[in-house]
Amino acid sequence: MTSLPIPATTTCPDFGQLLQTAVEQAFNAVIVTDAGQQNGDFCIIYCNPAFCRMTGYTATELLGRSPRLLQGPKTDPLVLQKLRECLEKGRFFQGSTVNYRKDGSSYLVEWSISPVSDAHGKVQAYVSVQQDITARVRAEQRQALLARALNATQDAVLIADKQAQILFVNQAFEELTGYGSDEVQGDNPKFLQSGERKPDFYIQLRDALARGESCNTMFTDRRRDGSIYHAAQTITLLQDETGIIQHYVSVTKDVTELVMRTQELREQAHRDALTGLLNRRAGEKRLQHCHRAAQMEGRGYALILADIDRFKSINDRFGHEEGDRMLKRCADVLSRMVRSGDAPVRWGGEEFLIVLSDCKLHAAQDLAERVRRAMAAERDVVVGTITLSLGVAAWQPGESSTALLRRTDQALYRAKADGRNQVAVAF
Missing domain, CATH: 3.30.450.20 (PAS domain)
Structure with missing residues (x-):
């Protein structure tokens, strides 16, 4: 292997040996070619051990040969053309393409080629620093593939x-x-x-x-x-x-x-198909929830049980379709009048239950009266006026929810027995 050409401008007596050792031990592959005086082709005049390891050739096999021996079918001709143009003009070149080792295997190489000129600016040689970037490019390709x-x-x-x-x-x-x-x-x-x-x-x-x-x-x-x-x-x-x-x-x-679909189905399972109010099963759960809160936290609750007066005669006289319409109209009134969070329940037939959490008896009685008046003020063009009878009761400490519901129902029965369209309270 020949020695590297040493710059004439150095003043360090050991610089030549230091440069030789540095390039010999360099990680990157380094070759030096002449300026292409022989038939316009460039000949390798120096290569370091890293270049030999990268290409599989020995220094003896490379010296005096053209770097073209590393080219093959996949070497990019456009890159080579740009390389020649830069060398002809004495300019720096940087690029990458496919080269081939002595055993015929291919690798991706990245070049940086610089011209070396004499004191008069005439190019004397070219120094090429090269790196096998096959692993890096494949890793980048795998990363790009993963991203895609x-x-x-x-x-x-x-x-x-x-x-x-x-x-x-x-x-x-x-x-x-x-x-x-x-x-x-x-x-x-x-x-x-x-x-x-x-x-x-x-x-x-x-x-x-x-x-x-x-x-x-x-x-x-x-x-x-x-x-x-x-x-x-x-x-x-x-x-x-x-x-x-x-x-x-x-x-x-x-x-x-x-x-959303699951919530919708769950909501449908808890709703009365005709009126859109909570169905009896959901109402029973609401009642039990309020009762547990009353037992554990001491917060009272109240019930209002409402029944449409003379509903059977509405069905008999105007038909079940009009009866259903009155049920929906009553449900609308109840939904409009109750407090936020106190949803009314279609308890059964023409009967409706309102569970009032954290509510005293007098407040429940006032609400029942407002509901009664609101319903009586409704005037239907077919059926006319429809009224409600309502029973009200408030939970008493130690009382079961069943007992409270029974007292509320008894109050409703009194309201209907006393002439309907009124509120009866269970004290």
Whole structure:
């Protein structure tokens, strides 16, 4: 292997040896070619051991040969053309293409070629620093393939570092949340929280992740436009070889439609098909809930039981279709008059129950009277005036819900027996 040409301007007596040793031990491959005086072709006049390792040739096999021996079918002719143009003009060149080793295997090489000129500016040689970038390019290709695959999936994917700062989100995440990738880079995903989950939910989630547990759970999050969506989310931990958490990978499936449909079906199961009020089963649950609160917290509650007066005669005279219409009209009045949170119940037939949580007897009596007057003020073009009889009772300490309901029903019976269209109270 020949020695490197040493610049004439150096004043250090050991510089030549230092330069020779540095290039010989360099990680990157280095070759020096002449200026192409022989038939316009360039000949290798120096190559370091790294270049020999990269190409599979010995220095003896390379010296005096043209670098063209490394070219093959996949070597990019456009890159070679640009290389020749730069060398002809004595300019620096940088590029990459496919070269071939002595055994015929291909590799991706990245070149940086600089002309070496004498004191008069005449090019004397070219120095090429090269690097086998095959592994790097393949890794980049795999990374690009992974990114394309993640962007192709319909599930939202988020990758965060160990500080829970977002490193990557796919297109499905952008479409689901309305946030662009550039907007969320470096942020903590908590900006998605809608506030509909209690703080304990997130505390338990963080504790589970800190213990190294992957999590499958349901989130109720908020999009950029403020709308709520429901997400079935899997959070997986990525650990290094020592078991230290390095990244979090979240895969989210939008289940908003499923959740809304489930809620709708559940709501339908609790609603009376004709009036839209709570059905008896749901009313019984509401009653038991109020009763437990009364027992545990001492908060009283009251009941109003209302019945449409002479409903059978309405059906007999005008038909069941008009009777159903009166039931719906009565339900509308009840829904309009009750307090927020005190939903009326279709208890059965033409009978309605209102469960009034945290309510005293006098307040329940006042409400019943307002309901009675509102219903009596309704004037139907077909049926005319329809009225309600109402019974009212308030819970007494130690009393069961069944006993309270029985007293309310007895009060209603008195209201009907005393002439209807009135409120009777059970004291």
